[in-house]
Amino acid sequence: MAVQTIDRASGAQRAHKAKAGAIAKAKALAPSLAARIGSTPATKYRGDPNIFGRLVEDHDRHRALLAMIEQTQGDSADRRALFKELVREVKAHAAAEEQALWSSVLREPKTTDFARHAVAEHKELDDMLADLAARDMASSGWLRRFAEMKDEYLHHIREEEQEQFVAAEKTLTTADLKYMRGVFSRRKKQEKGRREGGEKTQAQGQGLSAEAPGFKCVPHLMDQSRVASTPAKTL
Numbered sequence: 001m002a003v004q005t006i007d008r009a010s011g012a013q014r015a016h017k018a019k020a021g022a023i024a025k026a027k028a029l030a031p032s033l034a035a036r037i038g039s040t041p042a043t044k045y046r047g048d049p050n051i052f053g054r055l056v057e058d059h060d061r062h063r064a065l066l067a068m069i070e071q072t073q074g075d076s077a078d079r080r081a082l083f084k085e086l087v088r089e090v091k092a093h094a095a096a097e098e099q100a101l102w103s104s105v106l107r108e109p110k111t112t113d114f115a116r117h118a119v120a121e122h123k124e125l126d127d128m129l130a131d132l133a134a135r136d137m138a139s140s141g142w143l144r145r146f147a148e149m150k151d152e153y154l155h156h157i158r159e160e161e162q163e164q165f166v167a168a169e170k171t172l173t174t175a176d177l178k179y180m181r182g183v184f185s186r187r188k189k190q191e192k193g194r195r196e197g198g199e200k201t202q203a204q205g206q207g208l209s210a211e212a213p214g215f216k217c218v219p220h221l222m223d224q225s226r227v228a229s230t231p232a233k234t235l
C-alpha cells in the first residue's frame, strides 16, 4: 500500500513536471505573455516515458501556444511569431504522429476506426490553419476564425488522450510504445527542420519577410497511396 502511494505521488509529480516543461517551451517565444492553460482533461499518459507521454507533452505545448495567441492584438510581432511556431509545431506533430502511431494502429481491425478518425481530423485542422495563414491577422475575423480552430484542436487532442490512445494502447506492447516514441521524435525533428528550411527558401525567393507565417501543406495518411506505401507494422 505504501509503495502504491509513493508510485501515485511520483506519477503526479512526473505529470506536473512534464506539463510545466511543455508550457515553458511555448513561453520562451514570448516571455511577457502569460500561458494560462488552466486545468487540462484528465489523462493517465502525462509524464509517461512512452509514445503517449511524448504526444501529451506536445499537446500541452500547443495548448500553451493557443492560449498565448489569444492574448495578442492585431498584426503584431508576437502574434506572427507564435502563430508561425504553432503551425510548424502542429504540422510536424501530426506528420510524426501519423508515421509513428496511426499507420500501425490503422492496420489493426479493432482500432482502424480510431486511427481514421484522428487522421481525418488532422486534415480538417490542416485546412483551418491554411485558411488562417491566408487571412489578414489585423482583420476582425482572424481571431474569430482562430477561436474556431482552437476549439477544434482542443477537441482533437482531448479525444486522442482520453479515447484513441486508450484504445490503441490495448493492441500495442511496451516495446512497441517505446519504439514508437523514437520514431516520433526523429520524424518530428526532421519535419520541423524541413519546414524551417522551406520557409527560408520561400522568403528568399519571393522577397517575403522571414516572419511570414507561410507554410506548405503536408501529405497526410488520408492519401491512400501513402498508406499503401507505409510498411505494415514495422515494429
Ligand SMILES: [Fe+2]
Pocket: 094, 097, 118, 122, 156, 160
Ligand atoms: Fe493528432
Ligand SMILES: [Fe+2]
Pocket: 055, 059, 093, 097, 157, 160
Ligand atoms: Fe496528437
